[in-house]
Amino acid sequence: TQLLEQSPQFLSIQEGENLTVYCNSSSVFSSLQWYRQEPGEGPVLLVTVVTGGEVKKLKRLTFQFGDARKDSSLHITAAQPGDTGLYLCAGRNTGGFKTIFGAGTRLFVKA
Amino acid sequence: EAGVAQSPRYKIIEKRQSVAFWCNPISGHATLYWYQQILGQGPKLLIQFQNNGVVDDSQLPKDRFSAERLKGVDSTLKIQPAKLEDSAVYLCASSLGDLFNEQFFGPGTRLTVL
Secondary structure, eight states: OOOOEEEOSEEEEETTOOEEEEEEOSSOEEEEEEEEEOTTSOOEEEEEEOSTTOEEEETTEEEEEOTTSSEEEEEESSOOGGGOEEEEEEEEETTSOOEEEOOOEEEEEEO | OOOOEEEOSEEEEOTTOOEEEEEEOOTTOOEEEEEEEOTTSOOEEEEEEETTEEEEOTTSOTTTEEEEOTTSSOEEEEESSOOGGGOEEEEEEEESOSSSOOOEEOOOEEEEEO
């Protein structure tokens, strides 16, 4: 069974700080997505990474897919209260169509 | 463009009762997903439709859960009878296809089973 482990589970930081959250697996994924979910809402896609070693930037967010396509990280620079939410990674199994979600990292950015 | 619609938003029932959730995906999206998200966990796929056919229902507890997408558009998820452990948010999502296109999620239905 493919599993995605996210760490840390919870993170509370001050506005302006930098942070990195991780998504790890023992399995290889063909691609990986990061979603952000706010209370009472469904997840919203932030990025999709496909190639091992790929780095994508979205304003203050930097996403990296591991060379072996087993892990990924999300780095936020100068966090803002608006970044508060649940960050979920979702991996697509190789050769298939199944998407597996991690349990998420709950981020709280204090003003 | 209208997003994924779900109803009801909240539902409270007693164990052993039945409940149904409705989802209307984004127009033109062939793939529809139902997820269960228990508090503190990530979404778990229950069933995936491609048009009106089931692609994956391996994690659907078929003794109590059922889902249909008769005309390949909107979908209904039913629980009969409900158990306490079914308390969760039920998310519906849709995508253009199943080739790992972006999934667009609805706001979810929060179910509480007492």
